[in-house]
Structure formats: structure tokens, C-alpha cells
Amino acid sequence: MxxxxxxxxxxxxxxxxxxxxxxxxxxxxxxxxxxxxxxxxxxxxxxxxxxxxxxxxxxxxxxxxxxxxxxxxxxxxxxxxxxxxxxxxxxxxxxxxxxxxxxxxxxYQIVFQDPHSALNPRMRVIDSVMEPLQMAGSRDRAADRKAALDALSHVGLSAELAQRYPHQLSGGQKQRANIARVLTLRPxxxxxxxxxxxxxxxxxxxxxxxxxxxxxxxxxxxxxxxxxxxxxxxxxxxxxxxxxxxxxxxxxxxxxxxxxxxxxxxxxxxxxxxxxxxxxxxxxxxxxxxxxxxxxxxxxxxxxxxxxxxxxxxxxxxxxxxxxxxxxxxxxxxxxxxxxxxxxxxxxxxxxxx
Ligand SMILES: Nc1ncnc2c1ncn2[C@@H]1O[C@H](COP(=O)(O)OP(=O)(O)OP(=O)(O)O)[C@@H](O)[C@H]1O
Ligand code: SF4
Ligand SMILES: [Mg+2]
The missing domain is CATH 3.40.50.300 (P-loop containing nucleotide triphosphate hydrolases)
Structure with missing residues (x-):
């Protein structure tokens, strides 16, 4: 310019x-x-x-x-x-x-540097992505699951990847999952x-x-x-x-x-x-x-x-x-x-x- x-x-x-x-x-x-x-x-x-x-x-x-x-x-x-x-x-x-x-x-949400930090290593990705909705008080697991899969699809992660554990994802995929976690809340x-x-x-x-x-x-x-x-x-x-x-x-x-x-x-x-x-x-x-x-x-x-x-x-x-x-x-x-x-x-x- x-x-x-x-x-x-x-x-x-x-x-x-x-x-x-x-x-x-x-x-x-x-x-x-x-x-x-x-x-x-x-x-x-x-x-x-x-x-x-x-x-x-x-x-x-x-x-x-x-x-x-x-x-x-x-x-x-x-x-x-x-x-x-x-x-x-x-x-x-x-x-x-x-x-x-x-x-x-x-x-008002935050995503951190370390892609591992927000994902519980013992939880499947789909469950980690649903977690913020449930912590916010939702009791409708089916709706939360749909919202989580929708958010994962928007960040480019398939339903198959959603069933994996964090250690089975690359760094970039983990960071995409972290973004999906906050996206479900539409902050x-x-x-x-x-x-x-x-x-x-x-x-x-x-x-x-x-x-x-x-x-x-x-x-x-x-x-x-x-x-x-x-x-x-x-x-x-x-x-x-x-x-x-x-x-x-x-x-x-x-x-x-x-x-x-x-x-x-x-x-x-x-x-x-x-x-x-x-x-x-x-x-x-x-x-x-x-x-x-x-x-x-x-x-x-x-x-x-x-x-x-x-x-x-x-x-x-x-x-x-x-x-x-x-x-x-x-x-x-x-x-x-x-x-x-x-x-x-x-x-x-x-x-x-x-
Ligand atoms: N909980 C805390 N207790 C005491 N000091 C803290 C605490 N959190 C941050 N600090 C100090 O405050 C200053 C600013 O830290 P902060 O992490 O906000 O910087 P930053 O710009 O994010 O640095 P970086 O680029 O390394 O992440 C630093 O001197 C840090 O040591
Ligand atoms: S020390 Fe600070 S105020 Fe002085 S010239 Fe440098 S930037 Fe400007
Ligand atoms: Mg910092």
C-alpha cells in the first residue's frame, strides 16, 4: 500500500x-x-x-x-x-x-494458547465441547449434543473426530475443538x-x-x-x-x-x-x-x-x-x-x- x-x-x-x-x-x-x-x-x-x-x-x-x-x-x-x-x-x-x-x-469467553489445556484428556471431544453448555445450566443432552456437533462442523471437525480423545488429535485439531467449545455458547x-x-x-x-x-x-x-x-x-x-x-x-x-x-x-x-x-x-x-x-x-x-x-x-x-x-x-x-x-x-x- x-x-x-x-x-x-x-x-x-x-x-x-x-x-x-x-x-x-x-x-x-x-x-x-x-x-x-x-x-x-x-x-x-x-x-x-x-x-x-x-x-x-x-x-x-x-x-x-x-x-x-x-x-x-x-x-x-x-x-x-x-x-x-x-x-x-x-x-x-x-x-x-x-x-x-x-x-x-x-x-464473554476466552481461548488460551495451549490447545491441550481446555480439553479433559479423559473425555471424548464431543463431551468436552458439550461441557460449557451443561455448566451453564442446560439439562437437554440431546440438544447440547446437536449444538456441539454443529459447532465442531463449523470449525472443520467431523462427527468421527468428535468421538476421539484429545491425544488422538493434532495440535491444530485440538485448537479447533477449543474454539468449538466457546462457539456453542454464541458469546x-x-x-x-x-x-x-x-x-x-x-x-x-x-x-x-x-x-x-x-x-x-x-x-x-x-x-x-x-x-x-x-x-x-x-x-x-x-x-x-x-x-x-x-x-x-x-x-x-x-x-x-x-x-x-x-x-x-x-x-x-x-x-x-x-x-x-x-x-x-x-x-x-x-x-x-x-x-x-x-x-x-x-x-x-x-x-x-x-x-x-x-x-x-x-x-x-x-x-x-x-x-x-x-x-x-x-x-x-x-x-x-x-x-x-x-x-x-x-x-x-x-x-x-x-
Ligand atoms: N497471579 C499472579 N500473581 C503474581 N504475578 C502475576 C500473576 N499473574 C501475572 N503476574 C505477573 O504480571 C506480569 C504480567 O503477566 P502477564 O502474564 O499478564 O503478561 P503477558 O504479557 O501475558 O506475558 P506473556 O507474553 O509471557 O504471556 C508479569 O510480571 C507476571 O509475572
Ligand atoms: S522515552 Fe517515551 S516519551 Fe520519551 S521519546 Fe521515548 S517514547 Fe517518547
Ligand atoms: Mg500471556
């Missing part, structure tokens, strides 16, 4: 995203954990706000330890917010209990946490295409969590780039993956190995120095500053606010402009500013 096409794609994606009421609205979410010795606090998610709209795929990318899984778990009530809120379909689940809470929760939102990371590269494309097909067929809404830029740019409408529990950048897919605004996104793009299409690889190659700092004591000011090639003294003193520099394209960097990230600074090095 040339620059004009990218801008047109950004606008189209941005317009689509504001057309409807959100499926989920996250406001200043914080999830804190005590360290093992209970003397300190891990700030796994540390002030995140965003909305996800019906039929959208909202991608979340970041390095290991940036809080992606914790955020995904908070979206489906597998972990409670320490502060802030997660409003689902206009409802704050904190105000619900008993049957109302159970009915509400079934609309309003599916959080997909590294769903292709454990699969052979040769079948990742098939599973991603399956997610896209199911989205078209059932009008599904996804939050797609991954550390792999080629995956997130393949499937997402919008992308949020996380670092140490906060969003560094949030915007339309074309804008974030082809014209990033944040130095961290630019570094992720340039670090991506060959599978990234050539038009998504940046001309300037930037190496991310060192490891991601500990979420127990993130750097002051901009938490990316210890690895940022453009860091200045202000970056240590002041937390950068998310600013909308292009339509619905936000960045948390003091010096980014609508044209892109700041140029690397040669006055100071990241180490000198720590």
Missing part, C-alpha cells in the same frame, strides 16, 4: 469503529498482584482504557510480561480489577450475582490469548482464517492477544501496543502497523523476523536494548524510556498522556507527531537518562 492508501484504510477502519455501542468498555483498569513474599506489588495492568465494538477484532500486542494475559483475563472476569472498571454490554458485572452473573459471564466476545503461538507455523494461517470465517458467519467480536506482529496485523481492525501494563499506542491496524507513532511500535516492527510482509518492515532497523523492566517498579515518567532511542530528560519526569495525533490513532509519547515517532536522540543515550 502506498501512503495515500494507508491513510484511506486508517480512515475507513476508524469510522467503522465508532459506529456502534461497545461490547466492552474498559476504564482506567488496574490489576495488581502481591509479589510472592508479599512485600511488593506487581503492576500487571496499570491504567488502561479502551472500547471494543461489535464485529471488531481488537488486537493487543506486546512483549512477554507486558500484562496482556492479565488484561484478557480481566475482560472475562477470571481476575478481578484492583481499580477501574470493565463494563460489558453496558453492565458492570460487580452489580450482579447468582444466576444473573452466570448468564452474563457465558457471553458476545471471545478473548483469544496467543491462540496460534503453540501451533506449527504451517497451520497458523488456517486457524487465523478459521477465526475470520467464524467472525463473518456469526458476527463475533474478538480481542486478539499476541506477541507476534504478523499475527495481529493479519487479523485486527485496531491494534493496541502494550508495554509494562499500559498502552503506548492505539489505532487502526493500517496506521499502527504501517505508519506507527510510538518508538516502541517502530522497534517491534523493525525487529520482526522475515514472515512479516515486506511492506510492513521498516526501513530503519532499531534494536530494542535490554530486557523489559520489572512491573514491580516500572521506570518513572515514560516507562519505555530506559530502552527508547529518543529519550530526553523530560521522559523521566513526566508521564506522557495518550494523545490523538491522527483520527482515532493515539500515542503516549511526548515527542511523537502526526508524521511519526521522534528521531533517535544523539544528545543523550537511554542509559544516561535512567
Amino acid at each position: 502506498d501512503r495515500q492508501q494507508v491513510i484511506a484504510a486508517e480512515r475507513a477502519s476508524a469510522t467503522r469503529a465508532v459506529d456502534a455501542q461497545p461490547v466492552i468498555a474498559v476504564r482506567d483498569l488496574r490489576v495488581l498482584f502481591p509479589t510472592q513474599d508479599h512485600t511488593q506489588t506487581v503492576k500487571a495492568v496499570d491504567g488502561v482504557s479502551f472500547e471494543v465494538f461489535p464485529g471488531e477484532t481488537f488486537g493487543i500486542i506486546g512483549e512477554s510480561g507486558s500484562g496482556k494475559t492479565t488484561l484478557g483475563r480481566a475482560l472475562v472476569s477470571l481476575v478481578e480489577p484492583s481499580a477501574g472498571s470493565v463494563i460489558r454490554g453496558g453492565v458492570d458485572p460487580k452489580g450482579l450475582s447468582g444466576a444473573a452473573l452466570r448468564a452474563h459471564r457465558r457471553d 458476545k466476545l471471545i478473548v483469544c490469548d496467543e491462540v496460534v503461538a503453540a501451533l506449527d507455523v504451517s497451520i497458523r494461517g488456517d486457524i487465523l482464517n478459521l477465526f475470520a470465517d467464524l467472525q463473518r458467519e456469526f458476527g463475533l467480536t474478538y480481542v486478539f492477544i499476541t506477541h507476534d506482529l504478523s499475527v495481529v496485523s493479519h487479523i485486527s481492525d485496531r491494534i493496541a501496543v502494550t508495554y509494562l501494563g499500559r498502552f503506548m499506542e492505539l489505532g487502526p491496524n493500517a496506521g499502527v502497523s504501517e505508519r506507527p507513532l510510538h518508538p516502541y511500535t517502530e522497534a517491534l516492527l523493525s525487529a520482526e523476523p522475515i514472515p512479516l510482509p515486506s511492506h510492513l518492515r521498516t526501513a530503519r532497523r532499531i534494536t530494542l536494548a535490554g530486557e523489559i523492566p520489572s512491573p514491580v517498579s516500572p521506570p518513572s515518567g515514560c516507562r519505555f524510556r530506559t530502552r527508547c532511542p529518543s529519550a530526553e530528560a523530560r521522559c523521566a519526569a513526566e508521564v506522557p498522556a495518550l494523545r490523538e495525533l491522527r483520527p482515532l490513532h493515539w500515542v503516549a509519547c511526548h515527542f511523537a507527531t502526526a508524521d511519526g515517532p521522534p528521531s533517535p536522540s544523539f544528545k543523550t543515550t537511554p542509559q544516561e537518562t535512567t
